[in-house]
Amino acid sequence: MNERVEAALNDQISKEASSSQYYLAMASWAENNGLNGTSKFMYVHSDEERFHMLKLVKFVNERGGKALIPAISQPPTEFDNLKSVFELLLKHEISVTESINNLVDICLQEKDYTTHNFVQWYVSEQLEEEALARTILDKLKLIGDDNGGMYMFDRDLEASVLAAPTAATDTKK
């Protein structure tokens, strides 16, 4: 496997692992603050990021490279409020998108079209994840400081998690 591509894929493995930990910290915070729907959403999101990481690990190893399993760094344990949690999530996803774009760029520079093809799945995934985070933030902006609205938001988020397929159950992924 091309060394530059392998290094970039390993860097992405580390980013997906960090994302999983970050959303797990958000899930735990939400659970401790009575936001059960948000907590479920974040637990599922954390699992999905782990799935993103595993998909990369398997790809690197199957193509003759060596996947490096990264150390776990401590994510934040406290968050200001629900809106700031989703603002941080969007900011984080934008940085992941930049990293995926960089990976695409390296594949093209190194003429590694197989990896380029593989990475397209992540390009689409990032589009969906950023769009979802923006939709959620738009709703939270409408709700403002209204506690009743916040309660409904959390309940709706729980319903959406229960209705949506996850990485573990969606056979297309």
Ligand code: FEO
């Ligand atoms: Fe795997 Fe949300 O980036």
